[in-house]
Amino acid sequence: MNTKKVTITVYGAEQICASCVGAPGSKDTYEWLQAAIGRKYIADPIAYEYIDINQPxxxxxxxxxxxxxxxxxxxxxxxxxxxEMVAEGIPRLKTIYQSLDKHGVQLQS
Incomplete structure (x- = not known):
């Protein structure tokens, strides 16, 4: 299977979204996604970027x-x-995994 590079971008801010009280912060979510995806998928074709919406x-x-x-x-x-936007607010791993599968990212052996 020929896997292309996939970029996972997380847009967020240090302050938790007013409607998302009780949810983890954006940076925590970014780190959690890297760990969760890294346990399931081969990390090689995946790049991560975090965009702080309060910065230029x-x-x-x-x-x-x-x-x-x-x-x-x-x-x-x-x-x-x-x-492709796959999550807004509290992300669901299932939706993100489906998108990675669609892009041909290989599972860990």
Missing amino acids: QDVDKHQAFVEQIFEEDLFYPIVFVND
């Missing part, structure tokens, strides 16, 4: 999405697999 962005697509988060009052953290 150098990449246009990140800046545009950060603006969308504030304009549409989206819940964060928001998780993307490549360019």
